[in-house]
Amino acid sequence: MVATQRKTTQKKRFNDVVKAESRNLDFYYADGTQALKNVNLDVYENKITALIGPSGCGKSTFLRSFNRMHDLYTGNRYDGQIVLHPDNTNILDKKVDPIEVRMRISMVFQKPNPFPKSIYENVAYGLRVRGEANTHVLDEKVEEALKGASLWEEVKDRLHDLAFNLSGGQQQRLCIARALATEPEIMLFDEPTSALDPIATVNIEELMSELKKKLSILIVTHNMQQAARISDYCAYMYLGELVEHDLTDKIFTNPSKKETEDYITGKFG
Amino acid sequence: MAENNAKQLKDLDQIRALIQKHKKNDFIFAFIGMFIIASLTITLLILFLDLFFDGYPRLGLEFFSNYPSRKAIQAGILSAWIGSSLVLIVTFLVAVPMGIAAGVYLEEYAKKNWLSDLIEINVSNLAGVPSIIYGLLALGLFVYSFGLGQSILTAGLTLALLMLPVVIVATRESIRAIPVHIREAAFAVGATKWQVVLNHVIPYSYGGILTGVIIGMARAIGETAPVITIGALTFIAFLPPSPIGTEAPFLNFDWLQSGFTVLPIQMFNWISRPQYEFHVNAAATGAVIIVLTALMNGFAIKLRYDVRKKIKW
Numbered sequence: 013m014v015a016t017q018r019k020t021t022q023k024k025r026f027n028d029v030v031k032a033e034s035r036n037l038d039f040y041y042a043d044g045t046q047a048l049k050n051v052n053l054d055v056y057e058n059k060i061t062a063l064i065g066p067s068g069c070g071k072s073t074f075l076r077s078f079n080r081m082h083d084l085y086t087g088n089r090y091d092g093q094i095v096l097h098p099d100n101t102n103i104l105d106k107k108v109d110p111i112e113v114r115m116r117i118s119m120v121f122q123k124p125n126p127f128p129k130s131i132y133e134n135v136a137y138g139l140r141v142r143g144e145a146n147t148h149v150l151d152e153k154v155e156e157a158l159k160g161a162s163l164w165e166e167v168k169d170r171l172h173d174l175a176f177n178l179s180g181g182q183q184q185r186l187c188i189a190r191a192l193a194t195e196p197e198i199m200l201f202d203e204p205t206s207a208l209d210p211i212a213t214v215n216i217e218e219l220m221s222e223l224k225k226k227l228s229i230l231i232v233t234h235n236m237q238q239a240a241r242i243s244d245y246c247a248y249m250y251l252g253e254l255v256e257h258d259l260t261d262k263i264f265t266n267p268s269k270k271e272t273e274d275y276i277t278g279k280f281g
Numbered sequence: 282m283a284e285n286n287a288k289q290l291k292d293l294d295q296i297r298a299l300i301q302k303h304k305k306n307d308f309i310f311a312f313i314g315m316f317i318i319a320s321l322t323i324t325l326l327i328l329f330l331d332l333f334f335d336g337y338p339r340l341g342l343e344f345f346s347n348y349p350s351r352k353a354i355q356a357g358i359l360s361a362w363i364g365s366s367l368v369l370i371v372t373f374l375v376a377v378p379m380g381i382a383a384g385v386y387l388e389e390y391a392k393k394n395w396l397s398d399l400i401e402i403n404v405s406n407l408a409g410v411p412s413i414i415y416g417l418l419a420l421g422l423f424v425y426s427f428g429l430g431q432s433i434l435t436a437g438l439t440l441a442l443l444m445l446p447v448v449i450v451a452t453r454e455s456i457r458a459i460p461v462h463i464r465e466a467a468f469a470v471g472a473t474k475w476q477v478v479l480n481h482v483i484p485y486s487y488g489g490i491l492t493g494v495i496i497g498m499a500r501a502i503g504e505t506a507p508v509i510t511i512g513a514l515t516f517i518a519f520l521p522p523s524p525i526g527t528e529a530p531f532l533n534f535d536w537l538q539s540g541f542t543v544l545p546i547q548m549f550n551w552i553s554r555p556q557y558e559f560h561v562n563a564a565a566t567g568a569v570i571i572v573l574t575a576l577m578n579g580f581a582i583k584l585r586y587d588v589r590k591k592i593k594w
Contacts, residue, residue: 079469081465081468081469084464084465084468086392086393111471111472111473112471114468114469114470114471115471118469118470119469121462121465121466121469123462125460125462125463125465125466126466127463127466127467127481128463128485128591128592137467137470137472137480138470138471140480141470141471141472141473141476142471174591187466190466190470191469191470194470194471
């Protein structure tokens with residue numbers, strides 16, 4: 013009851029629609045370390061929520077809970093819920109197949125990780141996994157996804173080249189196109205620009221602002237300027253706990269917690 | 282100022298002396314390594330050239346198209362090389378799918394616990410079991426229990442047992458070389474385990490798997506002990522029935538039950554004769570086996586090179 017009450021008060025704080033919320037989320041790695049402690053966080057529809065905090069604070073662990081990446085390794089354990097709206101599915105429920113979750117929530121990784129296949133096959137893979145075999149549909153969706161990731165103009169004449177021949181920034185946009193092709197509801201970004209140069213970084217950031225019109229974004233970033241530039245909401249995590257979650261403007265101009273302020277001003281972390 | 286410069290120069294001299302000293306170690310190690318490699322290579326080369334020159338008078342087309350004979354000059358390795366080829370076909374068809382399947386299962390599906398550890402240790406140990414033990418196992422199991430007879434099928438299965446651990450280990454090693462982030466990328470778009478195995482794991486590791494397969498085959502082609510144990514013939518002047526028929530369905534499997542001999546047994550048979558002329562035949566057969574092995578290894582290297590060119594992590 014108490015939890016529900018808290019939820020309602022929090023929903024009143026912001027006027028946006030909640031797309032997903034973690035409720036009392038704990039996470040334990042196989043070796044017993046607790047990486048997340050009672051995290052309650054809302055992700056809003058068509059908004060970018062940034063997770064910031066020092067290394068090892070659990071932000072990546074939290075992000076990877078959203079597509080059940082931890083299920084790939086035995087011994088990891090979740091407690092609590094991540095509820096996806098509007099259907100109210102607890103995606104951490106043992107009865108919910110992680111594959112179903114990954115079909116709804118896609119992910120872009122820290123290092124560009126295209127498959128050693130052609131550009132076309134990289135983007136089409138998510139659709140092929142879903143059983144799409146019609147060449148016309150595939151062609152159309154691949155083009156659409158590449159346009160969505162603003163990569164189409166650069167690669168339209170060499171769709172069947174190996175993805176490795178692209179530059180780092182192009183590879184990362186290819187990975188975004190791959191994640192986009194399946195029309196996910198939420199896209200997770202795990203420090204997507206940390207391996208890229210400043211120009212490629214700007215491209216990706218602009219792309220994310222464009223993408224949020226269609227879906228909700230949760231991003232982990234090490235770079236506070238990046239969080240300030242692109243996110244609508246910002247959450248500061250420390251030692252597995254959520255310290256503060258608020259509108260980005262508020263967090264960066266007038267944080268309510270001292271720890272957040274110390275981290276943002278660079279006194280700590 | 283001048284003092285300072287002098288001191289810096291002295292320091293520089295010391296650093297250079299130190300580097301020189303350390304580089305000496307580089308040189309010594311490189312020299313020892315080169316020496317070992319050179320002596321191995323030269324030994325093998327001498328061995329091969331010796332075989333080649335000894336057997337040279339017999340190395341003609343006829344040698345490959347004649348049956349063994351009581352007259353050394355007319356004897357050839359026709360039945361032996363056909364026997365070896367047919368046995369290797371069986372070995373390949375059995376060991377490769379089973380080995381890859383076992384490797385994929387152990388790496389991708391099996392839960393990591395004491396049982397999988399035990400299996401892992403056993404598989405690695407199997408690769409080191411003396412081949413005659415496999416021969417005894419095959420004699421008891423395939424020849425007597427299963428009643429497969431002293432046939433090509435039995436020999437193929439026996440050598441497949443021998444090759445299986447090599448294929449399993451090679452499969453696992455090359456699967457492990459696939460980076461975690463590529464694997465996660467495939468799972469992240471919603472692929473099932475089987476889709477990941479079929480579309481990613483096997484295609485990306487097949488260079489390494491094929492290398493293991495070919496090295497295993499190269500080992501199998503030279504194996505003598507297990508094939509003798511199961512009772513391969515040593516003198517054979519007929520060919521097994523042809524695997525390809527003239528009538529539909531164009532395939533027949535009678536050859537599987539046929540008696541046979543293989544190249545190393547033919548060589549062994551000739552070398553144990555007292556007459557010198559047969560020793561020439563043995564040398565020629567030895568040269569053929571070494572060339573075949575070298576060709577297979579060369580093919581493995583080429584494959585690995587081609588795959589590496591396409592896939593870089």
